Each structure stands twice: as structure tokens, then as C-alpha cells.
Amino acid sequence: MSGHDSKYFSTTKKGEIPELKEELNSQYKDKRRDAVKKVIAAMTVGKDVSSLFTDVVNCMQTENLELKKLVYLYLINYAKSQPDLAILAVNTFVKDSQDPNPLIRALAVRTMGCIRVDKITEYLCDPLQRCLKDDDPYVRKTAAICVAKLYDINAELVEDRGFLEALKDLISDNNPMVVANAVAALAEIQDSSVRPIFEISSHTLSKLLTALNECTEWGQVFILDSLSRYKAADAREAENIVERVTPRLQHANCAVVLSAVKIILLQMELITSTDVVRNLCKKMAPPLVTLLSAEPEIQYVALRNINLIVQKRPTILAHEIKVFFCKYNDPIYVKMEKLEIMIKLASDRNIDQVLLEFKEYATEVDVDFVRKAVRAIGRCAIKLERAAERCISVLLELIKIKVNYVVQEAIIVIKDIFRRYPNTYESIIATLCESLDTLDEPEAKASMIWIIGEYAERIDNADELLESFLETFPEEPALVQLQLLTATVKLFLKKPTEGPQQMIQAVLNNATVETDNPDLRDRAYIYWRLLSTDPEAAKDVVLAEKPVISDDSNQLDSSLLDELLANISTLSSVYHKPPESFVSRVKAAPRADDEEFGDTAETGYSESPSQGVDGASPSSSAGTSSNVPVKQPAAASPPPAAMPDLLGDLMGMDNAIVPVDEPAALSGPPLPVLLPSTTGQGLQISAQLTRHDGQIYYDISFENGTPGVLDGFMIQFNKNTFGLAAGEALQVTPLQPGQSTRTLLQMIPFQNISPGAPNSLLQVAVKNNQQPVWYFNDKIPLHVFFGEDGKMERAGFLEAWKSLPDDHEFTKEFPGSVISSIDATVERLAASNVFFIAKRKNANMDVLYLSAKMPRGIPFLIEVTAAVGVPGVKCAVKTPNREMVPLFFEAMEALTK
Incomplete structure (x- = not known):
């Protein structure tokens, strides 16, 4: 939409949906186009306009490209929730994929890939097959990406219909962008497949190297990343590849530069000529240095990659140590990385320069940076024997400044220097002893x-x-x-x-x-x-x-370093961890609910709850476990102080439970994430309380994002208002890496009641054989206690309402709740045992009377007042149990949202 289209976002009229319906079916093209814009605007701000599906789809039959794009955008968003209606659009897709305008053909094929509905996938195969052989390269390159998306939905169908072969044929295409997209699609498919699908041959190699010169920058990145998997047959072929890739080092895009560096480093392993290797090292230095003049975020990524490169080939940047000197306005994370690289590049030739820098850093204001600088001086002493004395004299000068944290850090590194050079520098002990009183x-x-x-x-x-x-x-x-x-x-x-x-x-x-x-x-x-x-x-x-300690500036194991260098310009080289330790590339076993609640990444509208209970991080899409943690914690966080008796006897429990077969996958929406994988060292736990057939269960899902098998799962619940406790042992089969499982755990109420005012807090502890105990908080929704016998007759409801005194009546507004349909709301409430009794009109408002019953016969007499489609619901309740009213309103607000 253009800038003047912002007026479409201000539609707040009460009868908006019927009005839009009328406009969408107007005989005037302009009116229909404006109506679609209003629908998209409403959808963008989060309003539910799914009831207009049929009317919007009818607007697809148009020559106007702008309108067609908007209708396709709507379709992508709502096809998931309206799969049966999405079939109505199939004929238009088929027709559009044969349109004379290549933009419309490409738009149709792109949208087909974004509609992730299994039912219509097979209808899209014929149009896709045509588009893969289209005369226009723009259509072919779009179709190539569509194959990867289709593979994600239905891998078998893609293989049966020969799409993989068609993609491999596109690598020989005469258009470089088609080649790049075919490579990107094949690489994506390879990542999610366990068998080899995309293998580069010497014939393919020359095609890719030729396409490299004419691609867009991201096309080049795709091709370079795929080429990095190719192992040259001999030194001559390796030199040929390097020669063709070297010009990419001059590219303006730093992703292209790093991908080119990755290939050159990998191929250098095979090159035997020392002159060629020396020449390549000279050529790689300037582009790497140039990356350090970019903005700080890019500098950081470049520095993390350079950190790996200098551990493998220090000669590349041996003469460039000055570019790693810290500037006063560098962010702290950039300074810390530069410091690490300076230690690695420090040598007898440049140590005096380096020590001058470090000494200056040790007088800065940032305490963490100062500490790191002091420690860096010690690490240089350990690394360079001939420079050790100069390093120690700098440390002693810093001790004399008598800045507390500088003194303490200096003592820590001097201890290591004594270990490295026994019986050499002990004369300085007297100076150290003078600072004894300041150590804390x-x-x-x-x-x-x-x-x-x-x-x-x-x-x-x-x-x-x-x-x-x-x-x-x-x-x-x-x-x-x-x-x-x-x-x-x-x-x-x-x-x-x-x-x-x-x-x-x-x-x-x-x-x-x-x-x-x-x-x-x-x-x-x-x-x-x-x-x-x-x-x-x-x-x-x-x-x-004591054994003499050694230099620790190159801490990485050589095999890990080689693996990380093979992943330069990816997250792996930034985290300095192999990809499998934080990304699961193996798809989890399909679940029964995947069709209904699968990956919604394409639509941009997440169907899973945006936040877990008590501030847990947003859940990832159901069925996969590809979480990328920002930081892996070193150990479990300590249990909250309020949980003294939780898991007190866990170690004494009977561990000899024989794991039963994994229960059948449960249907239903994705569960709220309560323990994100970033906190659980790769283990993600999602759960919520639910009720089936008069029994309360804990619906719990485990996703293993760790590189190893997790087994021996046990669970325990702390004392809580309702005394909820596990009614059986948690039975989870050993979880393989990348696997997820979901199970129902039967719960027993009123077993372990905590004193004090009622609250909805449920504190949970989970343990397995490989990790520490994880503690997390959940909420107890009151409606799981509503009994199936809660329905009252009208006369009985009126009598009960009158018999309760007025001070037992409470009212609350739910401003965020909207009732879009009375029937749907009544049905949803009935599913949670809140039963409809009567309805009346009051002006333009609907008033519903409902009843629910807690265990031990405690009734809730409910009055809900709302206008259909208007935000804001008023709820009144009368009950003999006044203490439960806040929890009751929490439950009702959740049920009416």
C-alpha cells in the first residue's frame, strides 16, 4: 500500500464486517479494491476478518496486479484456518499460473508455496511443473523456491512428481538468478533430508562458478555456501576454484566476502604450493580489514569469524594488528573481541606496541574491559617467553596505581605466570603482599x-x-x-x-x-x-x-575449529559452537495436530501463544525444535526461595520405572512454552493444565534441542492452592536429539494444599538423567475444576441468585475480550463446563446467564454482558466462595478472549 493508503487503518465502525461484505461484492471495481485494502488493514492490526473469506476470494478474478497481490496476501493468512474454503482459490491459481503476464504467473506460484494446506497441495503440482519450465526466468526462479516450500509440507509428493530432478536441471539454466534459486532450494531441502539429495559434481561446479559472476549478492551467497561443501579432487582443481572465487573478496556485501573467505580457507587445505598459499593470505587480509570499518554489529560478526581464521592461519593478519586496536567509541562487545584477537596475534615483534595498548586500556572506565585488558597482559606473558619480563613490569606498574580491581586481576594472572615460569619471577612476591588487605x-x-x-x-x-x-x-x-x-x-x-x-x-x-x-x-x-x-x-x-601451564589463546580443539571454519558466515561461527548444538536439522516426528497447527512462519501470524506463563519466552512453531539460543547458561538457575520442599525427595523416588511406549501425539494447539530451550540448555518444555472426561491432566511436551539423548524424566509439583499433585509417574521414552514428544499426566487435586490466600501459581520441577533439575512456574486456570454437573435450570438459577446476599456479587470488565459470535462463545464456554441458561437483549447489548460448579458443590452464577464484535466484556458473578472470585475472573477473561 502507498503512503496515502493509511486512511484504511482507521476503520472502527461497529458494523464494519457487514459493510465490508457489501463493498467486496460491489459492481464497481474501485469500491471492491478499496474494500480489499480495508480488509488487509484490519487484518494487519489483528482484527479477525476470516468471515469475509469467500467474498475476498471472489475478488481474485481481476487484471489489477495490486488488487491481486492484496487478495493473495489475505489468502496466505487465512488459508490455514479455512482449508476447505481455500480450495475455492485453486482454479484461480491454475488460471493465473498460465496468465500472459509473467508477474502474475510468478505471484501465483509464490502464493501457492506460502499456502501451507495439505489438502490443496496436489492441485498445485501441475501449475508448478509448468512454471519450472516457464519461458520467463523470473517465473522459473520463483518456482524453484516454491519447490523447497512444497517439500517442507509434503516431501513424498515432491519426489514422486520429479520436482527434485527439475530443480537439478535448473542448475544448468542460462539465467544466473534461476541457478542461484535452484541451489538455494536444493540446499534447503538437503538440510531437512537425511539422505544425499544435492551433490555437486565437476560438471555442476563449472555451471555454478559461471553463474557466480552475474548473480545478485544473495544469489552469490547461496552459490558460495553450496560450493563450500564441494571437496576438490586435487590441488589443481582447488587452485582453479580459488581463482574463480577470489574476485568475490572485493564485493561490497560482507556476507559474500565471508562466504568467499570460507571457500578459500577450505580449498587452501588441498593446495600444496607455498607461493599460492602465501599469495592467497595476502589477498584475504584487505577484505577482512575492510569489514572492521562497518557498523558495530557487522564488526562483531566479522571479529567472531576473524577470531577463528587467525587460530587456523595467523599469517593472514599477522601484520594487521593495528586495525584491532580499540577505539574509544567502540561498543564493549567489539572491544572484548578485538582484545581476544590481539592476544592471538601478539608476537615478539609487536609485543611492545600491544603492551602499550593494553596498559592504556587498563586505565579506562569500563571495569569489565579493564579486567580483560589486565588479564590479556598476563596471557601474553604466558604465550611469549621472551616478552614475559616486560609483561610483568607492566603488571607491577598497574599494581602501583592501587586501583582495587586492577590489583586483584593482576594477582590472578601473576599466579599463572608463576606456574608457567617456575623459579623465575618470585622476587616480586613482596610487592604483591603489600596489596593483601585490599583483596575482596x-x-x-x-x-x-x-x-x-x-x-x-x-x-x-x-x-x-x-x-x-x-x-x-x-x-x-x-x-x-x-x-x-x-x-x-x-x-x-x-x-x-x-x-x-x-x-x-x-x-x-x-x-x-x-x-x-x-x-x-x-x-x-x-x-x-x-x-x-x-x-x-x-x-x-x-x-x-606442578605441570607447567600452557598458552590458552587458541582454546578450540582442532577438529571443532575445522568444523567452525566450514561454517564461517553462519550463526555457528558467531557462537563458536557446532550447528547441531543449537539447531536441530532433523525434523521432529510428525504429530497428529500438525495439519491444524503446523509451522506458521510463512504467514507472519503466529498461531501459538505469544508468551508462556510468567514471562516464559515465545513458543516456536509446533512440530519442530529449531531454537537458536542467544546464550547457553552454564548451569540450572537456582530454585526460587519459595520452593523449599519441591523435589525434596526426588532422589529417593523409585527410578526403576520401565518407560512405556510414547503415548499417541495429542491433538490441539501448541502449548505455552514454560522452559525455553535457551534456559533449559537445549531442552524445551511446554505445558498446560487441561480437563477431559471429568479428570484433570497436565498436557506436557518435551523438545530435545541438545546433541545427546535425554531420558529418565521425572516431575514434581510444589504445594499449591488446589493441592494438585501427579497421580502417576511421568512416562517419557528416551528423547533423541531433535525429537519432541507430548503426553498427558493424570493429576489428583487436594493432595498437597498450601496455606494462605488462594492463588493460581503452580511451581513445577522436572528432572532427567543428563541435566540438572529445572524449575518453572505455570498457572492453574480455575476452569479445569469446573464440573460436568454445573448446569442449572432457570428456576434454580433465579432462586440461587436471590438467596445469595448482595455482598457476594462481584463485577469486572474485560476490555481486551471481544465476542464475535454469541453461538461460538456459548459453545466454547460449554467446552469448559460453563453452561448457558438464558439470554436477553438490553439496548444493543446481549446479556448471557451461565452457571458453573466447583468441586464440593460451590456454584458460580454468572452474567456476561457484551455487544457482538465490540471490544469490552462485562462479567458479574455471585458465589458463596468469595475467596475464589479473583481466580474466577482470570478464568473467564481467558475463556472470552
Whole structure:
């Protein structure tokens, strides 16, 4: 729509739907076009205009391209919810796919791919087959992408109708954009298939390399990414590929540049000529440097990729270290990445420059950055033996500034330098001891204690220094306690005089009797037994020579590094994790509800709830588990303080439950996500309470996005207002990576009731054999307790209403609720055991009288007032149980939305 079309968004008239219906069926073209624009505007702002489906589809028969686009947009959005009516549009698709105008033919084929309705898929095969062989390249390239979308809906149909072969034929097309789209479609299909579908041969290779020169930038990215999977037969072919790809390094689009870098790096492994390799390294440096002049977000992605490249081929950027010097206005995430790369590129030749930079960074205002800079100096000392002394003198200068966090970070890295170069730089210990009083961070304290213990024989007052730490031993973190214990034992073994004897007695007593940390207790008992039975053996154990630590600037395992380099310019190279650890490429087993509630990504309108209970993150589409976490947590978050008894006896439960076969997949909408995969280290849990045949169940779904099998699932519920507890063991078969399962767990009410005012909070704990215990919150919807016997006769309803005093009547407005149809609302409420009794008109409002009943015979007498199609519902209730009224209104608001 153009700028002046904004007026279509201001349609708020009460009789909007009937009015639009009339306009859509007008005999005037302009009026019909304006009506369709109004419908699209209403749809865009979230209004339900699905009842106009037939009328909008009738407007498809038009030569006006703008109008046809709008009708197709409407069709994409509502075909999912109106699959039977979507069949009405099939004839128009078939007709449009043969239209003389190639834009209309392409539009028809694009929309066919976006309508994800199984029933009409087979009708679209003939038009698609024609369009794949169309004379116009624009139509062919659109049809190529449509095949990938069709494969996602019905893989078997695509293979049976020979579409894969047609796609492979398009790789030889004379139009480079058709080639690029065919490659993109085949790569997409390959990703979701377990068997080889798209394999590049030497013949295909030359076609792709030729198309590369004339494609659009994203076409080039698709082709380059596919070429990166090709393994050259020999060094000569590898050189040929590199020669053809190298011009792409000059491209303005950084995705093209990184994809070209990826291919060159992979092919360089096969090239034997050192001159060619050296020349390629020279050519790759300028484009990588250019990426660092882009905006910060692109810089960050480039830096994460460069981080991998310099671990494999440091010579590429060995002379370019200056471009990684931090600018004052760089965002912190860019500075941190630059720092990492500078450490990797630091050498004896440039160390003086690098140390000057680091020293300057250590005086900046951002504490995290300063710490990282100080630690970087230490890491350079460990990496470069000849520069170690210069690094230490810089660290000592920083210690003299007496900025607390700088001193602490310096002590941490000096401990590592002592480990790297034993008996070399111990003369600086006296300077370190001057800063003893300022230490308040566990890691810095632990490092200083290690230094005192390790060099106790060289420090005259070592016992006094350790004693100052021992005064606060019980309050110290475990890290400090463990170091104190070992350091005191070292001191005693080196100076077995009276002072250390008393200290060791106090420490061993503290560490065995007054601690609940098993690591500390076990270590203390081992030392105690060693000292009391064989002091010489204790010396051999505690004072044994330490292995020299090594440079950790290239932390990645070589096989992982190769895998990440093969995935440059993807999320994998940004996260520095293999793709399978955060993206599941294997489709989950189809579920019975997939046809109704499948992937809605094409439409742009999510059918799953936008947010899980209590702020859980939005759920992904049902049936897949392709979540990309922003950050993988290192461990489970601690349980909330309000859950002391939850899972208290979990470890004592009978674990010998034999898993039964996975229950049949449940039909119904996708469940709200309560534990997103980003929090659950790849495990995603979705759940909600539901009622079937008079029984409450917990409908729960598990999706395994981890690289390993998950099994041994158990569940427990904390005390809650309704005493809900599991009525049986949770039975889930072992979950393979990428697999999901859904099951109904029978619940028993009034078992474990929590005291206090009623609330809807349900605290849940789930455990499996591979992960920590996960805790999450759910809500108990009151309507799951509404009994099937809640219907009242009119006379009984009136009598009950009159018999309850007025102070038992409560009213609440639901501004977000809209009743679009009285019959549909009554039907929906009846499905949740809220039963219709009578209806009357009051001015232009409908007043409904309904009844519901809780266990133990507690009735709810309900009056709902609303105008059809107008936002805002008023609900009044009379009940003898006043405490339950807030939860009742919560339930009614959910049921009328």
C-alpha cells in the first residue's frame, strides 16, 4: 500500500464486517479494491476478518496486479484456518499460473508455496511443473523456491512428481538468478533430508562458478555456501576454484566476502604450493580489514569469524594488528573481541606496541574491559617467553596505581605466570603482599593464598599472612576455602613449627566438622589421614612438582575449529559452537495436530501463544525444535526461595520405572512454552493444565534441542492452592536429539494444599538423567475444576441468585475480550463446563446467564454482558466462595478472549 493508503487503518465502525461484505461484492471495481485494502488493514492490526473469506476470494478474478497481490496476501493468512474454503482459490491459481503476464504467473506460484494446506497441495503440482519450465526466468526462479516450500509440507509428493530432478536441471539454466534459486532450494531441502539429495559434481561446479559472476549478492551467497561443501579432487582443481572465487573478496556485501573467505580457507587445505598459499593470505587480509570499518554489529560478526581464521592461519593478519586496536567509541562487545584477537596475534615483534595498548586500556572506565585488558597482559606473558619480563613490569606498574580491581586481576594472572615460569619471577612476591588487605574477590584471594602457600619458605611471615585469611574461613566461598586448606598444609609441611601446627589443626577442624561442602570435607580428611599416618607421603602428594601451564589463546580443539571454519558466515561461527548444538536439522516426528497447527512462519501470524506463563519466552512453531539460543547458561538457575520442599525427595523416588511406549501425539494447539530451550540448555518444555472426561491432566511436551539423548524424566509439583499433585509417574521414552514428544499426566487435586490466600501459581520441577533439575512456574486456570454437573435450570438459577446476599456479587470488565459470535462463545464456554441458561437483549447489548460448579458443590452464577464484535466484556458473578472470585475472573477473561 502507498503512503496515502493509511486512511484504511482507521476503520472502527461497529458494523464494519457487514459493510465490508457489501463493498467486496460491489459492481464497481474501485469500491471492491478499496474494500480489499480495508480488509488487509484490519487484518494487519489483528482484527479477525476470516468471515469475509469467500467474498475476498471472489475478488481474485481481476487484471489489477495490486488488487491481486492484496487478495493473495489475505489468502496466505487465512488459508490455514479455512482449508476447505481455500480450495475455492485453486482454479484461480491454475488460471493465473498460465496468465500472459509473467508477474502474475510468478505471484501465483509464490502464493501457492506460502499456502501451507495439505489438502490443496496436489492441485498445485501441475501449475508448478509448468512454471519450472516457464519461458520467463523470473517465473522459473520463483518456482524453484516454491519447490523447497512444497517439500517442507509434503516431501513424498515432491519426489514422486520429479520436482527434485527439475530443480537439478535448473542448475544448468542460462539465467544466473534461476541457478542461484535452484541451489538455494536444493540446499534447503538437503538440510531437512537425511539422505544425499544435492551433490555437486565437476560438471555442476563449472555451471555454478559461471553463474557466480552475474548473480545478485544473495544469489552469490547461496552459490558460495553450496560450493563450500564441494571437496576438490586435487590441488589443481582447488587452485582453479580459488581463482574463480577470489574476485568475490572485493564485493561490497560482507556476507559474500565471508562466504568467499570460507571457500578459500577450505580449498587452501588441498593446495600444496607455498607461493599460492602465501599469495592467497595476502589477498584475504584487505577484505577482512575492510569489514572492521562497518557498523558495530557487522564488526562483531566479522571479529567472531576473524577470531577463528587467525587460530587456523595467523599469517593472514599477522601484520594487521593495528586495525584491532580499540577505539574509544567502540561498543564493549567489539572491544572484548578485538582484545581476544590481539592476544592471538601478539608476537615478539609487536609485543611492545600491544603492551602499550593494553596498559592504556587498563586505565579506562569500563571495569569489565579493564579486567580483560589486565588479564590479556598476563596471557601474553604466558604465550611469549621472551616478552614475559616486560609483561610483568607492566603488571607491577598497574599494581602501583592501587586501583582495587586492577590489583586483584593482576594477582590472578601473576599466579599463572608463576606456574608457567617456575623459579623465575618470585622476587616480586613482596610487592604483591603489600596489596593483601585490599583483596575482596574470591578468585584474587584464592590466587594470593596459592602464591603464599606455594612460596611459604621464601616469605618470612607466611604464617601471619595466612592467619589473616583464616579468621573468616567459615564465611569464605568454597574456592577460597579449598586454597586456604591446601596452602596451610603446604606451610605446615615446609615449616612444621608450633604456629603452623595450631593453624593446621584449626583449619582441618573447620573443614571437616563445620562445613557442608563435600569437596572441602573430603580433601580435608585426605590431608588429615596423610599427615597423621605418613608425613613424607604427604610431602610427595602436596608438594609435588606442578605441570607447567600452557598458552590458552587458541582454546578450540582442532577438529571443532575445522568444523567452525566450514561454517564461517553462519550463526555457528558467531557462537563458536557446532550447528547441531543449537539447531536441530532433523525434523521432529510428525504429530497428529500438525495439519491444524503446523509451522506458521510463512504467514507472519503466529498461531501459538505469544508468551508462556510468567514471562516464559515465545513458543516456536509446533512440530519442530529449531531454537537458536542467544546464550547457553552454564548451569540450572537456582530454585526460587519459595520452593523449599519441591523435589525434596526426588532422589529417593523409585527410578526403576520401565518407560512405556510414547503415548499417541495429542491433538490441539501448541502449548505455552514454560522452559525455553535457551534456559533449559537445549531442552524445551511446554505445558498446560487441561480437563477431559471429568479428570484433570497436565498436557506436557518435551523438545530435545541438545546433541545427546535425554531420558529418565521425572516431575514434581510444589504445594499449591488446589493441592494438585501427579497421580502417576511421568512416562517419557528416551528423547533423541531433535525429537519432541507430548503426553498427558493424570493429576489428583487436594493432595498437597498450601496455606494462605488462594492463588493460581503452580511451581513445577522436572528432572532427567543428563541435566540438572529445572524449575518453572505455570498457572492453574480455575476452569479445569469446573464440573460436568454445573448446569442449572432457570428456576434454580433465579432462586440461587436471590438467596445469595448482595455482598457476594462481584463485577469486572474485560476490555481486551471481544465476542464475535454469541453461538461460538456459548459453545466454547460449554467446552469448559460453563453452561448457558438464558439470554436477553438490553439496548444493543446481549446479556448471557451461565452457571458453573466447583468441586464440593460451590456454584458460580454468572452474567456476561457484551455487544457482538465490540471490544469490552462485562462479567458479574455471585458465589458463596468469595475467596475464589479473583481466580474466577482470570478464568473467564481467558475463556472470552
